[in-house]
Amino acid sequence: MKMRRTGFTLIELLVVIAIIALLMAILMPALSRAKETAKRVVCSNQLKQVGVAIQAYAADYENSLPYYGDEMHPYALYRSEPEWLDAASKPIAMKVACLYEAGCVADPKVFYCPSNILSLYRFESYNDPKPWGTLPQRYNNEDGQGHNQWVRMGYTYFPTDPKSPMDSSIQAPEHPAKRIDRLDPHIPFMTDTIRRREHISHKRRKTDAVNALFSDGHVVLCNNDYVFKHEVWDQYEYGMIHFKTFYYTVFKLIEP
16 A cells, blocks of 8 residues: 655745745835835825924914924934023923923824934934833933933924025024924925935835925925935035034925
């Protein structure tokens, strides 16, 4: 009586493994792209939420934009140095943190793109200990010295006022816009973090991309290769130009 074979031969097993490996190689890039697309959509929706919140805030505060504060760091929301504390020694809310404290934004996680690469711009870094917005934060104390006790956001907020005097030494406006009706409609006032080219949050068709929020509330995805290959990025990285020149130049390049 002939014995019936009950297992796989080595060759059959290797063929199955090869097929699985091939399928994984085909599917993984597609799944990765789908995941990034989903994050990009979440990021866009978050910026739209901020745009709505800005409108609500301005309506309650006589067209005023949130207090800008620290002009050197367009991502800084709270700082622990004495000049950034109020009379009760509480950190003063700056930029979009004002929306949170005014109740226009309920969840501060909205201020962080889910695709952010660096811990420096992630929500989790500034929610330990809770609640968000408190100082000191454990993330800022990794060196054990308590240096740089700030709360940063995961976007860049740089509201341009076209009527602001230009600083001829840096070819950029002297001060940010303080009123919503003074925002430049042709230049975004908030984008994904753009401090370093290698830390750009998004990719689209193998090109760097950022979501950008304009004064009328609409969000544009910019993946214009010219924007991210402009010489201003290298000049900023090596300290050859002022930070305002960098942000103003990049923001102007993003088309509405």
